[in-house]
Amino acid sequence: MTNSEPTSRFLRACHRLPIDTTPVWLMRQAGRYMAEYRTLRAKHSMLEMITTPELAAEITLQPIEAFDLDAAIIFADILPPLIGMGLDLEFVPGKGPVIHNPISSAEDIKRILTPPTEQILSPTLEAIKLVTQELEPRNIPLIGFAGAPFTLASYAIEGGGSKDYAKTKALMYSDPASWQLLMEKLVTVQADYLLAQAKAGAAALQVFDSWAGLALGQESYKRFVAPYNTSLFKMLRGASVPVINFSTGTTSYLEDVAACGGEVIGVDFRMPLGAAWGKIGFDRAIQGNLDPMTLLAPWSETQYHIDQVLDQAAGRPGHIFNLGHGLHKTTPVENVRRLVDYIHVQSSN
Numbered sequence: 001m002t003n004s005e006p007t008s009r010f011l012r013a014c015h016r017l018p019i020d021t022t023p024v025w026l027m028r029q030a031g032r033y034m035a036e037y038r039t040l041r042a043k044h045s046m047l048e049m050i051t052t053p054e055l056a057a058e059i060t061l062q063p064i065e066a067f068d069l070d071a072a073i074i075f076a077d078i079l080p081p082l083i084g085m086g087l088d089l090e091f092v093p094g095k096g097p098v099i100h101n102p103i104s105s106a107e108d109i110k111r112i113l114t115p116p117t118e119q120i121l122s123p124t125l126e127a128i129k130l131v132t133q134e135l136e137p138r139n140i141p142l143i144g145f146a147g148a149p150f151t152l153a154s155y156a157i158e159g160g161g162s163k164d165y166a167k168t169k170a171l172m173y174s175d176p177a178s179w180q181l182l183m184e185k186l187v188t189v190q191a192d193y194l195l196a197q198a199k200a201g202a203a204a205l206q207v208f209d210s211w212a213g214l215a216l217g218q219e220s221y222k223r224f225v226a227p228y229n230t231s232l233f234k235m236l237r238g239a240s241v242p243v244i245n246f247s248t249g250t251t252s253y254l255e256d257v258a259a260c261g262g263e264v265i266g267v268d269f270r271m272p273l274g275a276a277w278g279k280i281g282f283d284r285a286i287q288g289n290l291d292p293m294t295l296l297a298p299w300s301e302t303q304y305h306i307d308q309v310l311d312q313a314a315g316r317p318g319h320i321f322n323l324g325h326g327l328h329k330t331t332p333v334e335n336v337r338r339l340v341d342y343i344h345v346q347s348s349n
């Protein structure tokens, strides 16, 4: 934490300080639902856009120029750090991320590299510097991010997305020593990456554990995930910026997720926000939790769900409005504009 009080709505909410109106930003706020994004994407591959600092900076700022958002998130992805660790990642149009040489043995895990961020991800650090130069005069904070070890391990082992996480869980349950080594290597690389993003100018950090909750029950989460997330969040205290701990599908053991760390807990849409906040504890900030698909409905229906989220937050300090997961690529741009403006008006003091 900085010594002086932050002035932006978003950072004030992270610290549970009083604010004039609820801050809002949206996961995947830069992306295919925006025509400006699709124009650039037609000319460049996903990895080109991420590794060219000027392009990544431009895409980061597209939703900031278009909407009255309270925070930006650096344009990148959770998977590129795996390239530096020795995995061959490709974003295949229409299919999503593919890893051509997935981990399949203890030997593979021993070979996984842990290079420093400056060696493998410096374009993202450059992009952060470019964006913060733009945003600082406007007092809009930039969020840096990375994947949590389980979610990254699942891609590294499955070779892409998965419905049942069979290979990941087979390795986890049958060779706990190798699992531990892989998770420790991921913690090393992600902690270094996140700390470097804060040093480059990110005013907050979000850790995405998108799949642990969909794959694992409480007991397995506690044994095979929580120890590593806890050590990651402990290392991030050195960044002196607020950290958001986001996961999905963890409703039934949200208190164990929150116990791992983070000033802010990001929750999905599966539980009313008030109940989720009760499990986390009202002494922590919360981020969420509109179902992104409600933005595909007529405005009156979207509005109903926004009102529900705001009612659940009940004006307590420390609520950051967001979705329960990323914006869908078919979301009408006009609905995003309406959402952001409606939240600011509706929750103003």
Ligand code: CP3
Residues within 6 Å of the ligand: 026, 027, 028, 029, 030, 031, 032, 041, 046, 073, 074, 075, 076, 077, 078, 079, 091, 093, 095, 096, 097, 145, 161, 208, 210, 326
């Ligand atoms: O939020 C933002 O605006 C910042 C950018 C961002 C992206 N991915 C850009 C992206 C962030 C924060 C992510 C995180 C991410 N990436 C997660 C965690 C969040 C979540 O959704 O649970 C995960 C699991 C990934 C991995 C990933 N990247 C997948 C599964 C896919 C394919 C699915 C899809 O929507 O196409 C991607 C590709 C990706 N990452 C795109 C964008 C804008 C689409 C790429 C394209 O233009 O084709």
